[in-house]
Amino acid sequence: MGATRTASPQEISGRLTPAPRHTTWTGSAAAQERLHRLVPGGAHTYARGSDQYPEGVAPVLVRGVGARVQDVDGNWYVEYGMGLRSVTLGHGYRPVVDAVTRAAVDGVSFSRPSVRELEAAERFLETVPGADMVKFAKNGSDATTAALRLARAATGRAMVAICSSQPFFSVDDWFISTTGMDAGIPGAGRDLTVGFAYNDLDSLRRVLEEHRGQVAAVFLEAATGGAEPAPGFLEGVRGLATEHGAVMVLDEMITGMRWHAGGAQQVYGVIPDLSTWGKALGNGFAVSALAGKRDLMELGGLDTARPRVFLLSTTHGAETTGLAAYLAVSDAYAEHDVVGIMERQGERLRRGVEEVAAAAGVADHVTVGGRASCLVFGTRDPQGEPSQAFRALFLQELLRHGVLGQSFVVSAAHTDDDVDLTVEAVARACVVYAKALDNGTTDGFLRGRPVAPALRTHAAPRRLPDLGAPTQEVKP
Numbered sequence: 001m002g003a004t005r006t007a008s009p010q011e012i013s014g015r016l017t018p019a020p021r022h023t024t025w026t027g028s029a030a031a032q033e034r035l036h037r038l039v040p041g042g043a044h045t046y047a048r049g050s051d052q053y054p055e056g057v058a059p060v061l062v063r064g065v066g067a068r069v070q071d072v073d074g075n076w077y078v079e080y081g082m083g084l085r086s087v088t089l090g091h092g093y094r095p096v097v098d099a100v101t102r103a104a105v106d107g108v109s110f111s112r113p114s115v116r117e118l119e120a121a122e123r124f125l126e127t128v129p130g131a132d133m134v135k136f137a138k139n140g141s142d143a144t145t146a147a148l149r150l151a152r153a154a155t156g157r158a159m160v161a162i163c164s165s166q167p168f169f170s171v172d173d174w175f176i177s178t179t180g181m182d183a184g185i186p187g188a189g190r191d192l193t194v195g196f197a198y199n200d201l202d203s204l205r206r207v208l209e210e211h212r213g214q215v216a217a218v219f220l221e222a223a224t225g226g227a228e229p230a231p232g233f234l235e236g237v238r239g240l241a242t243e244h245g246a247v248m249v250l251d252e253m254i255t256g257m258r259w260h261a262g263g264a265q266q267v268y269g270v271i272p273d274l275s276t277w278g279k280a281l282g283n284g285f286a287v288s289a290l291a292g293k294r295d296l297m298e299l300g301g302l303d304t305a306r307p308r309v310f311l312l313s314t315t316h317g318a319e320t321t322g323l324a325a326y327l328a329v330s331d332a333y334a335e336h337d338v339v340g341i342m343e344r345q346g347e348r349l350r351r352g353v354e355e356v357a358a359a360a361g362v363a364d365h366v367t368v369g370g371r372a373s374c375l376v377f378g379t380r381d382p383q384g385e386p387s388q389a390f391r392a393l394f395l396q397e398l399l400r401h402g403v404l405g406q407s408f409v410v411s412a413a414h415t416d417d418d419v420d421l422t423v424e425a426v427a428r429a430c431v432v433y434a435k436a437l438d439n440g441t442t443d444g445f446l447r448g449r450p451v452a453p454a455l456r457t458h459a460a461p462r463r464l465p466d467l468g469a470p471t472q473e474v475k476p
Contacts, residue, residue, distance in 0.1 A: 024073065025056060025057055025058070025059060025071070025073055025075075025399075026073065027060070027071070027072040027073040028058060028059045028060040028071050028072055028073055029056050029058075031060040031072055032050050032058055032060055035060070036050075036464060045084065046454040046455065047084060047406070047454050048084075049454065050462075051451060051452050051454075051462035052406060052451055052452075052454060053392075053395055053399075053451060054392045054393075054395060054396040054399075054446065054447045054448055054451070055447055055448025055449055056447060056448060057395075057396050057399050057447055059071035059072075059073075059075065059077065059399070059404060060072050063091075063092075064079065064091025064092060065090075065091055065092055066090040066091060066092070066413040066415075066418075067079055067082070067090055067091070067410075067411055067413040067414040067415070067418045068091075068418070069091065069404060075402075076402065077399070077402050077403055077404035078402060078403050078404070078405075078414070078418045078421055078422050078425075079091075079404045079405060080403070080404070080405025080406075080407055080408050080409050080410065080422075081405050081406050081407050081409050082409060082410070082411045083279075083284045084279065085254050085258065085279050085280065085374065085409050086278075086279035086280055086282070086283070086284045087280070087283055087284045087411055088257055088258060088280045088283060088329075088338055088342065088411050088412055089283045089329065089332055089338065089411065089412055089413060090411050090412065090413025091284070091413070093283055093332070093413070095328050095331065095332060096282075096283045096285070096325050096328040096329060096332070098328075099324045099325065099327065099328035100285060100321045100324050100325050100328070102324065103116065103320040103321045103323075103324035104320070104321050106320065107320065108319045108320050108321055109315070109316065109319045109320070113318065114318070114320055114323075116318075116320050116323040116324060116327070117136070117318045117323060119323075119327060120136065120323040120326055120327055121133075121134050121136075123326075123327060123330050124289060124291065124326075124330075125291070127261050127262050127330065128262050128263060128265070128266075128275070128291055129262070130265055130271035130272070130275075131275065131291035131292055131293070132292070132293055132294035132297065133291065133292065133293075133294055133297035133298065133301075134289050134290065134291040134297075135289065135290050135291075135297070135300070135311060135312045135317075136287060136288065136289050136312075136317055136318055136322070136323065136326075137287075137288045137289065137290065137312045137314060137317045138286045138287065138288060138314065138316050138317060138322065139278065139286065139288055140170070140251075140253045140276060140277075140278035140279070140288050141170040141171040141172055142288065142312060142314065142317075143276040143277065143278065143288045143289060143290040143312070144169050144170045144172075144175075144219070144249070144251060144276045145170050145172045145174070146290050146300075146311050146312045147217070147219075147247075147249045147274045147276055147290055147292070148160055148174060148216070148217055148219075148249075149309055149310070149311070150247070150274065150290075150292075150296050150297070150299055150300065150309055150311065151216040151217035151246070151247035151249065151273075151274070151296075152216045152217075153299050153306075153307070153309045154216075154247060154295075154296055154299060155216045155217075155245060155246065155247065157213070157214050157215060157216035157246075158192050158214065158216065159192050159193070159194060159211055159214045159215045159216060160174055160192065160193050160194075160215065160216060160217050160218075160219060161193075161194050161195070161196055161204065161207050161208065161211075161215050161217070161218045161219065161246070162175065162178070162193060162194075162195055162196075162219045162220070163195070163196060163197070163198050163219065163220035163221065164178065164195030164196065164197065165197050165198035165199075165227075166198060166220065166221050166224060166251075167455075168455075169219055169251060173185045173186075173189050174189065174192065174193050175193065177189055177190040177193060178190070178193055178195065179455045180453070180455050180456045180457040181455050181456065181457065183457075194207050194211060194215070195207070196218075198220070198224075198227055198233075199227065199229065199230045199233050201232075201233060201236040201237070201240065204218065204236075204237060204240055205240060208240055208243075208244045208246070212244070213244075213245075215244065215246045216246060216247060217246055217247040217248075217249050217274075218237060218240070218241045218246050218247070218248050218249065219249045219251060220237065220249075220250065220251065221250070221251045221252075221253075221254065221255060221264070222234060222250055222252075222255055222259075222263075222264035222265065222267075222268055222270070223255060223259065223264055223267075223268070223371065224254070224370070224374075225254070225369075225370035225371060225374035225375065225376045225407070225409070226369055226370045226376055227370075228371070229268060234268050234270040235270060237270075238270050238271075238272075241273075247273045247274060247296065248272045248273050248274075249272060249273065249274045249275065249276065250263070250264065250265055250270075250272040250274075250275040250276075251275075251276050252264060252265070252275050252276060252277045253276060253277065253278045253279050253288075254279060254374065255267075256275075256277045256278075256279070256280065256281065257279070257280035257281060257329070257333070257338075257339075258279075258280055258339070258342070258373050258374055259339070259371070259373070259374075260339060261330070261333045261338075261339070263275065263277070272292070273292055273293050273296060274290065274291070274292035274293070274296060274297075275290075275291050275292060276288070276289070276290055276291075277289040277290075277291065280329070281325075281326045281329065282322055282325035282326050282329060283325060283328075283329050283332075285321060285322050285325035285326075286316075286322050287322035287323060287325060287326050290311075290312060297311075299311075300312070336412070338412045339373060341412040342372070342373035342410050342411065342412050342414075343371075343372040343373050344372075345372075345410050345412075345414045345415075345416075345419060346371075346372030346373050346374075346375050346408070346410045347372045348416070348419050349368075349375065349408055349410065349414075349419050349422060349423070350368050350372065350375060350408075352419060352420075352422070352423035352426070353366075353368045353377070353408070353422075353423060353426050354368060355423075356423055356426050356427035356430055357426070357430055359427070359430075360427065360430035360431055360433070360434050361434055362430050362433050362434050362437065364380065364384065365379065365380040365381075365382075365384070365390070365433065365437060366378070366379060366380075366394065366426070366429075366430055366433060367380070368408055372410075373409075373410065374407075374409050375407065375408035375409060375410070376407045376408065376409075377394070377407065377408055379391040379393075379394050379433075381437075382437050382440050387450075388450040388451050388452060388453075389441075389442045389446060389450035390433065390436065390442060391450070391451055392442070392446055392449075392450045392451045393432065393433060393436055393442045393445055393446045394429055394433060395451070396446060396447055397425075397428060397429030397432050397433070398425050398426070398429055400428075401424070401425035401428050401429065402421060402425055403421070403422050403425040403426075408422075432445055449461060449462060
């Protein structure tokens with residue numbers, strides 16, 4: 001990667017845009033209603049759905065600059081989560097946009113490989129030294145399912161062990177069958193996926209012993225926004241997978257480029273057989289990757305005498321703009337300490353949130369935790385239990401004061417001003433939160449119904465209609 005220098009968040013971000021206070025979202029509500037008529041769920045990702053926000057308070061966005069976004073009503077917000085953790089350099093980061101523009105002008109899809117496929121593969125494998133080969137795609141689910149297909153072909157086994165403590169691996173049946181949204185999935189396939197707990201080697205050992213000789217792959221994230229690996233855990237997973245002849249697959253969708261340019265495997269020093277990548281590879285542009293050891297990856301290639309695996313073969317997998325975005329992102333990481341900036345700004349945000357929550361007397365109810373570059377907040381009710389109603393109230397008050405985010409996941413574009421505005425918004429939100437705690441309920445404070453888990457069996461408790469005016473008067 002070469003030497004790096006430290007850049008300020010202001011340098012990464014570019015120009016700033018004010019984030020005024022606001023309390024109306026009439027344009028967004030109208031646009032969301034139209035979306036619900038045309039798009040199942042009203043969004044193309046369940047985590048982006050209006051049911052994840054207070055009723056009538058789900059901004060529909062038109063643009064982003066740095067860490068700020070603007071909705072159809074003209075309101076500006078400091079955004080967190082940043083494209084479901086895919087944007088680490090900020091919205092509209094000029095070097096990436098310019099690289100994508102140049103690639104598009106030269107043509108985006110051909111009947112033979114482009115030189116960018118070679119350049120991107122060389123760059124990626126220089127950055128992730130534990131991998132021998134890589135194949136690019138457009139989304140994370142294709143990469144993870146291809147990894148499982150490789151593992152099944154290599155081992156001759158059908159089962160997969162997944163870390164059930166972690167929320168998501170793929171839209172395909174082998175994973176979705178384990179969630180609440182399993183309608184339409186044949187029952188037979190569900191029996192092929194078994195779970196183990198994070199930081200619990202004994203649970204993985206039991207699964208592998210109970211299904212000895214049947215598990216093709218062990219899937220997990222090395223770490224998450226809320227959990228770090230206990231000493232010896234990842235090494236233990238590596239050892240158990242090898243002992244039982246299973247392929248170890250690390251999901252680097254979130255950790256890749258956010259924990260380290262070389263992924264969590266670089267941070268924790270454990271090399272998987274295969275790893276899957278996406279999100280921040282393209283700073284929001286569509287590019288994902290499957291990487292791993294040559295003896296496995298070549299099963300989908302031409303240097304093998306074994307039956308070939310249909311690995312990743314998609315029309316748009318190697319279109320040039322996604323790969324150009326990755327190369328420009330890689331350049332940015334070589335020039336700037338992007339991860340370091342995110343960690344510093346995340347720590348600054350963490351301290352600020354903890355201080356204002358304590359000052360409002362709600363420190364046990366409004367919490368912030370996780371790795372500094374991937375912070376999540378928690379919301380608890382008067383009994384100290386996690387609460388969707390209090391989460392919705394917190395989101396509502398943040399939105400009223402210019403902050404949009406289901407988490408506190410930062411980018412390198414988050415400036416001190418962005419963090420200060422956010423801490424101020426949290427302070428104001430905590431005042432309302434404290435009043436609701438004193439009343440023992442969010443009634444009278446929360447607009448409409450609480451938010452609901454994104455992956456659930458039924459549309460209820462947020463079945464449509466979920467737009468328009470609040471169901472009760474909301475107190476200031």
